[in-house]
Amino acid sequence: MIIGGGFGGLRAARSLARHPVRVTLIDRKNHHTFQPLLYQVATAGLSPGDIAAPIRWILRGHPNVEVLLGEVVDFDLAARVVKLADAEITYDYLIVAAGATHSYFGHNEWEPLAPGLKTVEDAIEIRRRVLLAFELAERQAAQGGGQIPLNFVVIGGGPTGVELAGTLAEIARRVLTREFLSIDPKSTRILLLEGGARILPAYPDDLSRSAEAQLRRLGVDVETSAMVTRIEPDAVYVGETRLPAAVILWAAGVAASPLGRKLGAPVDRAGRVLVQPDLSHPAHPEVFVIGDLAAFEDAKGQPLPGLAPVAMQQGRRVAMNIGRELGGQPREAFRYLDRGSLATIGRAAAVAQFGKIHLSGFVAWLAWLFIHILFLIGFRNRLIVMIQWAWSYFTYERGARLITGDTRLPSWTGRSRQALDKEKGDSPPASNPAAD
Amino acid sequence: MIIGGGFGGLRAARSLARHPVRVTLIDRKNHHTFQPLLYQVATAGLSPGDIAAPIRWILRGHPNVEVLLGEVVDFDLAARVVKLADAEITYDYLIVAAGATHSYFGHNEWEPLAPGLKTVEDAIEIRRRVLLAFELAERQAAQGGGQIPLNFVVIGGGPTGVELAGTLAEIARRVLTREFLSIDPKSTRILLLEGGARILPAYPDDLSRSAEAQLRRLGVDVETSAMVTRIEPDAVYVGETRLPAAVILWAAGVAASPLGRKLGAPVDRAGRVLVQPDLSHPAHPEVFVIGDLAAFEDAKGQPLPGLAPVAMQQGRRVAMNIGRELGGQPREAFRYLDRGSLATIGRAAAVAQFGKIHLSGFVAWLAWLFIHILFLIGFRNRLIVMIQWAWSYFTYERGARLITGDTRLPSWTGRSRQALDKEKGDSPPASNPAAD
Numbered sequence: 122m123i124i125g126g127g128f129g130g131l132r133a134a135r136s137l138a139r140h141p142v143r144v145t146l147i148d149r150k151n152h153h154t155f156q157p158l159l160y161q162v163a164t165a166g167l168s169p170g171d172i173a174a175p176i177r178w179i180l181r182g183h184p185n186v187e188v189l190l191g192e193v194v195d196f197d198l199a200a201r202v203v204k205l206a207d208a209e210i211t212y213d214y215l216i217v218a219a220g221a222t223h224s225y226f227g228h229n230e231w232e233p234l235a236p237g238l239k240t241v242e243d244a245i246e247i248r249r250r251v252l253l254a255f256e257l258a259e260r261q262a263a264q265g266g267g268q269i270p271l272n273f274v275v276i277g278g279g280p281t282g283v284e285l286a287g288t289l290a291e292i293a294r295r296v297l298t299r300e301f302l303s304i305d306p307k308s309t310r311i312l313l314l315e316g317g318a319r320i321l322p323a324y325p326d327d328l329s330r331s332a333e334a335q336l337r338r339l340g341v342d343v344e345t346s347a348m349v350t351r352i353e354p355d356a357v358y359v360g361e362t363r364l365p366a367a368v369i370l371w372a373a374g375v376a377a378s379p380l381g382r383k384l385g386a387p388v389d390r391a392g393r394v395l396v397q398p399d400l401s402h403p404a405h406p407e408v409f410v411i412g413d414l415a416a417f418e419d420a421k422g423q424p425l426p427g428l429a430p431v432a433m434q435q436g437r438r439v440a441m442n443i444g445r446e447l448g449g450q451p452r453e454a455f456r457y458l459d460r461g462s463l464a465t466i467g468r469a470a471a472v473a474q475f476g477k478i479h480l481s482g483f484v485a486w487l488a489w490l491f492i493h494i495l496f497l498i499g500f501r502n503r504l505i506v507m508i509q510w511a512w513s514y515f516t517y518e519r520g521a522r523l524i525t526g527d528t529r530l531p532s533w534t535g536r537s538r539q540a541l542d543k544e545k546g547d548s549p550p551a552s553n554p555a556a557d
Numbered sequence: 558m559i560i561g562g563g564f565g566g567l568r569a570a571r572s573l574a575r576h577p578v579r580v581t582l583i584d585r586k587n588h589h590t591f592q593p594l595l596y597q598v599a600t601a602g603l604s605p606g607d608i609a610a611p612i613r614w615i616l617r618g619h620p621n622v623e624v625l626l627g628e629v630v631d632f633d634l635a636a637r638v639v640k641l642a643d644a645e646i647t648y649d650y651l652i653v654a655a656g657a658t659h660s661y662f663g664h665n666e667w668e669p670l671a672p673g674l675k676t677v678e679d680a681i682e683i684r685r686r687v688l689l690a691f692e693l694a695e696r697q698a699a700q701g702g703g704q705i706p707l708n709f710v711v712i713g714g715g716p717t718g719v720e721l722a723g724t725l726a727e728i729a730r731r732v733l734t735r736e737f738l739s740i741d742p743k744s745t746r747i748l749l750l751e752g753g754a755r756i757l758p759a760y761p762d763d764l765s766r767s768a769e770a771q772l773r774r775l776g777v778d779v780e781t782s783a784m785v786t787r788i789e790p791d792a793v794y795v796g797e798t799r800l801p802a803a804v805i806l807w808a809a810g811v812a813a814s815p816l817g818r819k820l821g822a823p824v825d826r827a828g829r830v831l832v833q834p835d836l837s838h839p840a841h842p843e844v845f846v847i848g849d850l851a852a853f854e855d856a857k858g859q860p861l862p863g864l865a866p867v868a869m870q871q872g873r874r875v876a877m878n879i880g881r882e883l884g885g886q887p888r889e890a891f892r893y894l895d896r897g898s899l900a901t902i903g904r905a906a907a908v909a910q911f912g913k914i915h916l917s918g919f920v921a922w923l924a925w926l927f928i929h930i931l932f933l934i935g936f937r938n939r940l941i942v943m944i945q946w947a948w949s950y951f952t953y954e955r956g957a958r959l960i961t962g963d964t965r966l967p968s969w970t971g972r973s974r975q976a977l978d979k980e981k982g983d984s985p986p987a988s989n990p991a992a993d
Binding site: 145151152169170171173177184187189191241252256257259260264299301303504512521523524525 | 581586587588603604605606607609610611613614617620622623624625626627644646677678681688689692693695696699700735736737738739940941944945948954957958959960961962
C-alpha cells in the first residue's frame with residue numbers, strides 16, 4: 122500500500138510492480154503533478170495538463186498496481202489499517218509518501234492573502250491573481266483613476282520564490298508590454314523577500330550571489346534579512362516598514378503533511394518523521410516513510426533536502442528492500458546519491474551545482490531545461506512542453522493566460538476595491554468566496 | 558463600445574480598428590473561448606489554454622482598441638451609458654454581443670445536477686464529473702462493492718450533445734480501457750436523449766439519420782422523442798421511466814444573455830433581441846445587437862442559427878456600417894452568406910452540409926478537422942492542438958485528464974454517496990459546495 126502519487130510514491134510503485142506483490146496506490150488527486158514546473162502554470166507559461174498526468178495512466182502498464190482516488194485521514198498501525206474518509210484498507214507493507222504543504226509559521230491567517238504553490242489548484246489561483254492585478258490596474262487607469270502601483274511581492278528566497286520572481290519579471294517586462302493601452306506593465310515592481318542572509322541558502326555562496334545578480338538583471342528587487350511580520354490584503358510589513366502589494370505570493374515555508382504526526386513516530390520541527398536507516402518507522406518495520414515527509418540524515422548528520430531525486434531514490438530503495446525481504450534477504454540502508462541540483466531563475470538564467478562544478482547563467486539554464494524536459498513524465502507532455510517553450514522563447518508569448526473562476530475585481534485587494542467602489546459611488550457586488 | 562469578446566465582438570473590434578475610432582471591448586472573462594472545441598476540454602482531450610486566448614492578446618496589434626475586464630449589468634440607452642458593477646462608461650456607438658447561456662426551460666433547479674457547456678469553467682466541471690465517476694466506480698469495486706452501473710446521460714441532440722456523447726463513448730471504449738483493474742470502462746452506457754423527432758434537427762434529414770447511425774456505431778444509445786420530465790442527482794426521468802445516471806449533462810436549451818432584455822427592445826421567446834435589417838436596436842440606431850443575442854430573420858423568414866459564422870459576419874457588417882456612417886454614406890442591410898455547416902460526432906465521424914452537398918463519415922470529419930484548426934485563434938494554439946489531435950488519433954490517449962477542485966466522492970450523486978457511507982458505517986465528510 123502506497124500513499125501518495127508524487128515522485129517517491131510513483132517510483133516505489135513502479136519498482137514494486139516487478140515483484141510478485143499486489144500494490145495499491147492511493148492519492149487525493151487523480152494526477153501526478155510535476156512540481157518543478159508548477160511555477161510555469163502559475164505564471165501562465167504552461168497549462169495544468171502539460172505538467173500533470175493521471176496517476177492511473179502513468180502506471181497503466183502494471184496489472185498488479187491498483188490506483189485509487191481517496192484521502193487518507195488516519196492509520197491504525199497495530200491493525201495494519203489505513204483509514205479513508207469513508208473506508209478502511211488493510212496492508213502488509215505501507216509506504217507513506219504524502220509529501221509536504223505550505224507552512225505559514227503559525228500565521229495561517231496569511232494563507233488567503235499570500236497563496237503558496239504546491240498543487241495545480243494553487244498554481245491556477247496564483248495565475249488568476251497575477252493576471253487580474255494587471256486587468257484591475259488597466260480598468261482603473263482607463264476610467265481615469267491613474268495607474269495604481271503594481272507591486273508583486275514574493276516571500277521566500279528558495280528555489281520556488283526565485284523562479285516565481287524571475288518569471289513574473291519576464292511577464293511584466295516582456296510578455297504583456299504591447300497589450301495594455303492605459304498602464305505600462307514595465308513599471309511593475311517585483312520584490313523578492315528572503316528572511317535569511319542570502320537567497321537559495323541550500324546552494325554554495327557563489328551561486329547564491331550569482332542568482333541574486335541574475336535576478337536583478339531581470340528586474341527583480343531582492344531584499345535579504347527581510348523578516349515579514351505582517352500581511353494585509355494589499356501590503357506586506359517587513360519589521361515596521363509597510364510595502365504596498367497588488368499580489369503577494371508565499372514561498373517561504375514548507376511543513377510535512379499532517380499525516381506524518383498520525384504515524385505515532387518522533388517527528389522533527391517541520392513535522393517530518395525521523396526514520397530508521399532503511400526508511401522504516403522506528404516501531405513498525407513494515408511501515409516506511411519517504412520523500413518530503415521523511416527526515417533522513419546523511420552521513421554528515423545533515424537532513425536530506427526535499428527534492429525529487431531524494432524521494433525517487435528512497436522509493437526505489439524501499440521497494441528493493443521489500444523485494445529482498447520477500448526473498449529472505451536482509452534489508453539494506455538507504456544512501457543518497459547526489460547527482461547535483463539546479464534552480465532556474467528566468468529566461469536564460471539559472472544556477473547549477475554538480476559536485477564541485479558550479480554553473481550559472483545560460484549554460485546552467487540549458488542544463489536545467491534539458492533535465493526537466495527529460496524527466497517530465499509521459500512522452501506526449503514532453504513534446505508539447507518543448508514546443509511551448511521554444512515558442513515562448515522566441516516570441517515572448519505565454520500560452521495559458523486564462524483567468525478562470527471569479528473574474529471580478531480581486532476581493533483580496535481589500536483597500537483598492539473599496540476605494541474604487543467609493544469613487545464610483547456604487548455598492549460593491551456581493552462577495553463570492555466560493556468562486557475564489 | 559463592444560460588449561463581449563466572442564466571435565461577433567472580436568470580429569467587430571478588428572473591423573472597427575481600421576477606422577478612425579476608439580474602440581473599447583468589455584468582457585466578463587479575460588479570454589476568448591473557441592466554443593466549438595469546448596467539448597474537447599470537457600472530455601479531457603485539450604487543455605483550457607489550448608482553446609482560449611486572452612482577448613487583449615488577440616487584439617494586441619490595434620492601438621485604438623482598449624480591452625477591459627468587467628461585467629456589464631445594465632444600460633442607460635438614453636444617456637448612452639453602459640453600467641458595470643462598479644463603474645459607468647459612455648459610448649457613441651454600442652455593439653452588444655453578449656451571447657447566450659443555458660436554458661433549463663424553467664427548471665433552473667436542474668442546473669447543478671446536469672451542467673451545460675458554455676464556458677471554460679463549465680468544461681472543467683464536466684471533465685471533473687466524468688473522470689470522478691470512473692474513479693468512484695473503481696473505488697467501490699476495489700472495496701468489494703461490485704461495479705456500479707456507469708450510465709452517462711446527455712440531454713439534447715443538437716451539435717453539442719452529439720459531440721459530447723460521441724466523445725464520451727470514445728473515452729469509455731478506447732481511452733480508459735487498460736487503466737482500471739476493478740471495473741470495465743467498456744461497460745459504460747452512453748445515452749443521448751433528444752426531445753424532438755430526430756437529432757441534429759438543424760441539418761437535413763439524411764444527415765440526421767447518418768449522424769444517428771454513426772453514434773450507434775460508436776456505442777451511443779440514441780433515444781428521440783424523449784422528453785425529460787425530472788432530474789435527480791443520480792437519475793433522469795423520461796416520462797415516467799427512471800433512467801439511472803452517474804453523470805448527467807445538459808445540451809438541450811439555449812437562452813440569450815439576460816442583457817438582451819435590458820435593452821428595452823422586443824425580444825423573442827429565447828430572449829433574443831428582434832433587430833432591424835442593419836442589426837440595430839429599433840429605437841436606438843446607434844445600438845447594435847449581433848451574434849447569439851440577436852434574432853435576425855433571413856429572406857425566408859427563418860431566424861439565423863447561433864453559429865460563429867453568423868456572429869462574425871454580423872460583427873463585420875456593423876463595423877462597416879459605422880465606418881460608412883462616419884464617412885457620410887448610408888448603412889447597408891445585413892445578409893448572411895451561408896458557407897455550410899458541420900457537426901462532429903467522434904473519431905472519424907461527422908456530418909457536413911455545403912449547400913446541396915451532404916457529407917458524412919470520415920470525409921466530413923476531415924473537413925471539420927481542417928476548418929476548425931484553421932479558425933482556431935492564434936497560430937501557436939493551432940500548432941499545439943494539431944499535435945495533440947494527431948497524438949490522440951494514433952494512440953487513443955487524451956492529454957488533459959485532470960480532476961481539479963474537489964476530488965472527493967461526487968456530492969451530486971446523492972444516492973450512491975449515501976449508500977456508500979451507509980455500507981461503510983462512516984459519517985460522510987462535510988460537504989464542500991465551494992470547491993464545486
